[in-house]
Amino acid sequence: MNEKRCTSCNAPLAKTGATWFGCPDCGAQVLRCVNCREQSIPYLCPACGFGGP
Ligand SMILES: [Zn+2]
Ligand SMILES: [Zn+2]
Numbered sequence: 561m562n563e564k565r566c567t568s569c570n571a572p573l574a575k576t577g578a579t580w581f582g583c584p585d586c587g588a589q590v591l592r593c594v595n596c597r598e599q600s601i602p603y604l605c606p607a608c609g610f611g612g613p
Contacts, residue, residue, distance in 0.1 A: 585610035
């Protein structure tokens with residue numbers, strides 16, 4: 561199983577609305593749920609600790 565969780569709030573990601581991108585610092589995959597995206601919750605890279613809006 562490959563469960564994806566939101567990097568910001570650790571909620572399991574829904575099928576739709578979630579977004580993901582590469583960390584600008586280390587390139588690790590950062591996942592955000594639609595909730596955190598709409599509320600502009602800052603993310604924190606799980607690999608290097610880089611944070612951003
Ligand atoms: Zn979230
Ligand atoms: Zn990173």
